[in-house]
Amino acid sequence: MVVTHFLNIFFMLLLFRSGIEVLSAFPKLYWRDDCPPGREWLRLTKKTFSADSRKPWSSLEEEESWSPVVALPGHKNLGLGRHWHFMTIQFWIVTGAVYISLVFATGYWHYLVPTHWSIVPNSIKAIGTYLHFQIPAKIPGQPFEPAQKLAYFMVIFLLAPFQIATGAAMSPSLLARFPRSGKLFGGKQGARTLHFLGMCAFGAFIVVHVFLVIVHGLPKEFAAIVLGNPNGNRRLALGLGLSGLFAILLFHVIITWFSLRYRRRTQRLLGFMVDPFERVLSRVFTSRQHFSRSDISAYHRVNGYPPAGEEYERMARNGFRDYRLSVGGLVANPMTLSLDQLRALGERRQITKHNCIQGWTAVAEWAGIPLERLMAEVRPARAARYIVFYAMDDKGLTEGEGRYGYFYGTIPLHLAANPQCILALDMNGAPLPVEHGAPLRLRVETQLGFKMVKWITGIELVADIADIGLGMGGWREDQQYYANGAGI
CATH class of the missing domain: 1.20.950.20 (Transmembrane di-heme cytochromes, Chain C)
Structure with a gap:
């Protein structure tokens, strides 16, 4: 005793x-999962942000x-x-x-x-x-x-x-x-x-x-x-x-x-x-979320700013018609796909809750290609154990604070079999907004938001993550010392 x-x-x-x-x-506490800015019941910070602010802001600023x-x-x-x-x-x-x-x-x-x-x-x-x-x-x-x-x-x-x-x-x-x-x-x-x-x-x-x-x-x-x-x-x-x-x-x-x-x-x-x-949590549980349209949040926070640079801005202006997704690595059939070709692989729609590692939540409808379907097309090799997602986001320009490098994230290959693991092209019935990852972002509904890479430009299947970036399994893991597993 x-x-x-x-x-x-x-x-x-x-x-x-x-x-x-x-x-x-x-440092804000809510009773509702849509977390509307300014509606928290307790705020342990002097910072205030508005849902209708003319100046874009990121949840990282909170x-x-x-x-x-x-x-x-x-x-x-x-x-x-x-x-x-x-x-x-x-x-x-x-x-x-x-x-x-x-x-x-x-x-x-x-x-x-x-x-x-x-x-x-x-x-x-x-x-x-x-x-x-x-x-x-x-x-x-x-x-x-x-x-x-x-x-x-x-x-x-x-x-x-x-x-x-x-x-x-x-x-x-x-x-x-x-x-x-x-x-x-x-x-x-x-x-x-x-x-x-x-x-x-x-x-x-x-x-x-x-x-x-x-x-x-x-x-x-x-x-x-x-x-x-x-x-x-x-x-x-x-x-x-x-x-x-x-x-x-x-x-x-x-x-x-x-x-x-x-x-x-x-x-x-x-x-x-x-x-x-x-x-263990990530492997054992699969997502079974089925929210209704009435649950969709009126305001969905954004974590991080869109990629900086003329190339991304040019693609955004022309509706990403020139966008191409490269899929390679340990696969039998490497592919380069346009948005139209991606859409032709099939579609899944789901209304799910986004869980940011910071603590905020929001519900949205996402539509896109089941990741399992894309994996079936490229046919991963037996040695492949991880999927690496590369983003167009140079964090040295969009985030700073002494951090550097292009954003990337990894997930174990087995998560691709989760029926609610998709490459999202649409959000709430419209093409994916720039701030939420256009033209393509990952949705893995059993994980925290930092694993759901936005502004994806390439996908690579690898046997090990030790040689990717700084070897910890993702940009946040490398630069901010997050855990590679994100089930809790």
Whole structure:
């Protein structure tokens, strides 16, 4: 029990700080999945954007750079923040499972689980006693007074599972496979909001919990917490407890420095624990989304700006009549296709929800060629394992911030078999708009939006991604340290 209590403190601080880093990428909270600009119920930023703004804007401009003092690692490092968050959650769940097992194995659950509704009025009386600056009496034969017992029960058996459930409800792979499950929390934005409120509830509990530890007598409470015996050596308990807290603080200072100084190493190290889980999600689940036209968002955010340069602008002006898509690599039948030839391969229409890695969502209708159909035409070789999508977007010109190179993305070849994996040519019943990827963009509905490459100019099938770009599997993975799997 003592060990799991310490581990819980250790992992929860990691979850808090990394969760704040994730929130900084889109510091706005909604109840509705269409996320209309200006309609958020909570905005943790001074930046404002309008749906009818005359000046084009990208959702990347909504991102905030928060201090490493509160965010892990801070300074606009969404990719690394997600790595820390998803690595930690696995160990936090295991710690919780071990704790629950011990609670029931030792019979300690009698002290945590209320057996009568009288606990509620008794807890209210206990809170009133605290407000009168007095300490309420403990339940006869138990170590807690009523308010403590009820609070511990709610945190352990209700709030913790609630946080896990709302976190899972934000996974694009899970939402795509089980579209109705998202409605349990009012959609992804509802789950995101409730997850944030759950974090606040945990934070409030910790503040009150620490305050009551002090009120009840710090040396005695430290002996109970650290040694598992309120009558134990209080000096030893105080020394061990403060040393443990100092060690946690020092660990956070070191990992924050390391994450910011050695970002690629951090990405690789944490990826060993996070990437396998994401790959399993991506392989197991296929998208079964079927939204109605009434669900289509009135405003669909854009992430990034269209390609810069005269060549792309010229193609856009003439309706992309000169556009050609090259498909090659490890294929038996390399092809070069115009838009008309692409359309001749067949069409699939789908109304699906776009899940941006920043946190915003929007629903739109997409129409295009099933990627599986194109793969059947080019006939991938046995050695082919990945599909690489090259874009006309030079990020050194359209994004900057010290980043460089043409955008590209990769997906495992098996994702092409997903029936809702398409090369989109149309959006909401009209040709694909320039800002959303014209003339051609990828849609993989079990993945986050950064995997859905826009402004595609070429497709290559390869055996390995190590020699493409910087070898991490995509431009965002190379430059911003995102995970290559994007199912959560």
